[in-house]
Amino acid sequence: MEIEHMQPYFFGDIGCWVERTEVHKAASLGQASQLQHLIQSGASVNLVAVDSITPLHEACLRGQAQCVQLLLDAGAQVDARNVDGSTPLCDACSAGSLECVKILLEHGAKANPALTSRTASPLHEACVGGNSDCVELLIAMGACLEAYDLYYGTPLHVACVNEHTNCVKVLLNAGAKVNAARLHETPLHHAAKNMRVDMIEVLVEFGANIHARDHHDKKPVDYTTPGSPSAACLKFYETTPMSLQQLSRLAVRNKLGTRALKVIGQLDVPKLIIGYLCYQ
Known part of the structure; x- marks a missing residue:
């Protein structure tokens, strides 16, 4: 050679x-x-x-x-x-x-190789680059949605930090924990810091806690610019109660967890309801 x-x-x-x-x-x-x-x-x-x-x-x-x-x-x-x-x-x-x-x-x-203090999981890496197709495939192969990276937290944290809304949607629909915290910092804190209204809306629809406080005792809205669209969006959610319809969807999804998409698709209910429960 x-x-x-x-x-x-x-x-x-x-x-x-x-x-x-x-x-x-x-x-x-x-x-x-x-x-x-x-x-x-x-x-x-x-x-x-x-x-x-x-x-x-x-x-x-x-x-x-x-x-x-x-x-x-x-x-x-x-x-x-x-x-x-x-x-x-x-x-x-x-x-x-x-x-x-x-x-x-x-x-x-291995979709879930053992992590070290210097290693991110394949799912983390896919989320860093916003490669939602890779994210979907890894999840289908059993990738751990809550794999924890010491620097960034879960894959959902990584997707939010890097402003990849498509990856956020894939992770949440697969059952990722929307209120997972690293130093009390949630994915919603990152979406607020990045001023991403679309991402804020997705996270809240999946049950993100708008009142969560991080290690600086700040809520997500505290990281937005007053008068900005992202600030207005969070203020709206803080003052407007969720509808019974939305609360019911969250209750079903939380009960089913990572099994939600599979189980919901087998329900003997109208397709319109299935689509709603699957965030389609």
Whole structure:
């Protein structure tokens, strides 16, 4: 195998560490023919470069689906960890490559790898980039909606911080806890800070507590600019009681939790009611 520096400079439990190999380069650049040639010539697909980056990490970071398939077929470790603890699935979600995510999951990638103090889950990574298709697929594969990142909180927090309303809708409809808190800070606090009226409305419709106070003893409205649309929206919700219809929907959804969409779809009630309960 052709390697820039043939002598490894460290040998540990996870294998031989080398400088970036030709396999890494081909995987990163999407050079499928070159990668296939290297593999057929006996090149290892599991050598790790600096920061424990494998060729599979490189391919996933850049959404090179064909190379991802070749590497996995050649025996690449699907849940290999880099120095930050991220798996290739985390990288594929970060890149927003639905095709890579599908391939990895088909090859047994863990939707819920163990988290460390430096690691975000694949679902967190998908929410950072607003990749709602990846979010939907991960949830369908059992991704934990309440996976907790020390810096950001839950995936719902991350989606709100990064202003991705589509991801917020997907998470909430799947049963994510709308009032999950990190240092008493809820997703609604983040939506208010970002002055996102659309996101505020979605969160409140799913039962967000407009009176929740964070570690600074501030409510969401306290983070808005007086007289702004977001401030007016929150003030309206503070002074206007929810309708019985809305309260009933929240009661049903809270009772069913993450089973809501599946169970509601099986109810023998008019489609209009089903659509309402499913926020359609």
